[in-house]
Amino acid sequence: MFRFGIEHEVAFLNKEGQFADYSCTKFADFDQIIERLPIYSSDYPTLRTGGDGIRKKRWYIEGFERYADSEKIIEYIPKGIEIRTTIHSEIHSAITELSESFRLLRNVAVQFGFSPVLVSFNPYHTVYKPEPPLNDYEIRRRQASPERQTEDIAVLTYGPDLNISVAGLSCENLIDLGRKLTYYSPYIVPFSYSSPFYQGGLWQGLSVRTFIRTGKRPAVMVFVENREQLIESVPSLTKIARIPAEVGRIEFKAFDSCDDFLVYAGLLALLKGLALDQSLLGRANVPDPALHQLSAQEGFDNKDIFENATKVLQAAEVALLFDPDIHLLNPLKLLLMKRETRAHKLIEVFKQVNSIEETLRQTYSAPL
Numbered sequence: 253m254f255r256f257g258i259e260h261e262v263a264f265l266n267k268e269g270q271f272a273d274y275s276c277t278k279f280a281d282f283d284q285i286i287e288r289l290p291i292y293s294s295d296y297p298t299l300r301t302g303g304d305g306i307r308k309k310r311w312y313i314e315g316f317e318r319y320a321d322s323e324k325i326i327e328y329i330p331k332g333i334e335i336r337t338t339i340h341s342e343i344h345s346a347i348t349e350l351s352e353s354f355r356l357l358r359n360v361a362v363q364f365g366f367s368p369v370l371v372s373f374n375p376y377h378t379v380y381k382p383e384p385p386l387n388d389y390e391i392r393r394r395q396a397s398p399e400r401q402t403e404d405i406a407v408l409t410y411g412p413d414l415n416i417s418v419a420g421l422s423c424e425n426l427i428d429l430g431r432k433l434t435y436y437s438p439y440i441v442p443f444s445y446s447s448p449f450y451q452g453g454l455w456q457g458l459s460v461r462t463f464i465r466t467g468k469r470p471a472v473m474v475f476v477e478n479r480e481q482l483i484e485s486v487p488s489l490t491k492i493a494r495i496p497a498e499v500g501r502i503e504f505k506a507f508d509s510c511d512d513f514l515v516y517a518g519l520l521a522l523l524k525g526l527a528l529d530q531s532l533l534g535r536a537n538v539p540d541p542a543l544h545q546l547s548a549q550e551g552f553d554n555k556d557i558f559e560n561a562t563k564v565l566q567a568a569e570v571a572l573l574f575d576p577d578i579h580l581l582n583p584l585k586l587l588l589m590k591r592e593t594r595a596h597k598l599i600e601v602f603k604q605v606n607s608i609e610e611t612l613r614q615t616y617s618a619p620l
Contacts, residue, residue: 254527256346256520257415257501259336261314261509262357267365269609272332273374274315274407279328281364282313286333288360295338298497310353311335316382316407321389329382331374331407333357339415339497343520343577347513354513358616370594370615372410372447372508373461375608380407398486402468409461411444412516413473413503416523421500423481428535429527430474430489430502435534436526437471437506438547439560443519443584444507445551445593449608457549458595459508466548467541471506475499485537506539510594511616514583521580525568528575532567552591561588 264272272281291309301307304317304325314334318327335353340346358368381404386394394400421429445459457463470487475498482490493499504523510516526532552558565584572578587593602611 253419254341254524255415255417255419256340256343257337258346258350258516258520259334259413259415259503260350260354260516261332261334261410261412262354262368263332263371263410263509264361264366265369265609265612271369271371271375271609271612272366273377274329274331274380275377277330279313279315279330281366282330282333284364285357285361285366286311286313288363289356297495298339299336300495300498310337311357316380316403318382319390319393320387329407332410333361343517343524343580346520347517350516351513354616367613368616369612370446370509370511370598371449371612372445372459373450373464374408375449375612376452377408378451380404397491398488399469402487405465405469409465410509411461411505412507412509413505414507414516414520414523415501415503416520416527417500417502418527423476426476426500426502427474427481427483427490430472431535431537432532433472433502433504433523433526434470434489434539435536436532436560436564437466437504437539438543439557439564440519440522441466441471441506441508441544442547442551442557442561442593443522443587444510444515445548445595446508446510446598448595448599449602452608454599454602458551458593459548461508462506462548463545466506466539466544469505471504471539471544473503473505475501475503483537487538489537506544508594512583512594514580515587515594517580518582518584521572521577522565522568522584524575524577525571525581526564528571529567531570532564551593551595552588558588558591 266272315331316329317325320326337349447459447461450460474490475493477499
């Protein structure tokens with residue numbers, strides 16, 4: 253009935269101990285890692301490859317595309333490496349594949365001096381300005397969708413797309429579920445918060461990624477089959493599927509990155525529970541920027557965010573009452589009980605070591 257997939261962006265420190273972003277890293281630096289990783293022919297056609305050859309494996313370089321005067325890419329500005337899983341009927345198997353793909357990526361990356369670290373927003377750069385400036389063709393291309401108009405934000409952010417689909421769901425009900433997840437987004441994103449760094453120091457909250465990104469960019473994307481099914485919104489809620497396997501997919505895009513993949517399992521179970529739930533009536537076509545900013549600054553310490561997060565988690569738990577995936581919610585229940593996020597731990601470590609890099613070196617520490 254359900255299908256699950258995960259897209260997880262990985263940031264790195266380089267061999268000099270620097271944060272490896274576009275300012276000090278070339279496409280070739282990450283491409284040498286990708287070239288050493290395996291390709292699985294059975295993954296296709298359910299994984300999208302695109303026409304540029306970059307997405308030919310489960311791992312690919314994520315970044316900003318530059319063009320001359322056509323759709324042909326002439327340069328690719330890297331920000332990190334994305335891992336994507338194949339489509340799974342069970343959450344556990346999606347997490348198992350992600351863990352194995354991350355293990356392979358880390359083992360190859362360290363051979364070239366790169367260490368994966370948990371980051372959800374660039375800890376040093378606050379604005380990305382393309383150099384040279386966008387040409388006339390690139391400017392016209394950006395007008396094609398609200399998401400292209402905010403691609404500069406995506407260069408600075410790292411986070412997952414948690415994908416879920418439900419067999420037999422009508423397009424109307426699919427979009428309604430997307431609107432539901434969009435409405436409740438500010439209450440569930442704190443489970444993932446992991447971006448407390450900004451401009452080389454501590455930010456005044458828990459998720460600068462959420463504060464800057466969500467509202468300008470979507471919390472949820474619903475993939476439909478044809479243009480007539482699209483609904484107009486800025487940012488977009490709906491998008492035409494690029495391959496048949498995408499039809500009916502809902503991507504939740506507002507979570508921060510997690511280095512504990514059991515949290516991803518919990519978040520997928522939460523999305524599954526919300527898909528089954530009939531009690532929560534909130535709906536929105538676009539994410540509420542002000543509410544996301546409040547959530548980003550205060551997390552579960554805010555009374556409204558905490559109470560609504562509790563309400564949503566309880567609704568998912570009731571919906572999953574006779575489902576074996578209900579136990580996957582336990583890590584989320586613990587975070588809520590403690591009113592804690594991953595960002596709290598990162599802040600605590602930073603205050604001890606007074607170094608962003610030293611703090612980041614202590615992420616992804618759990619054995620895989």
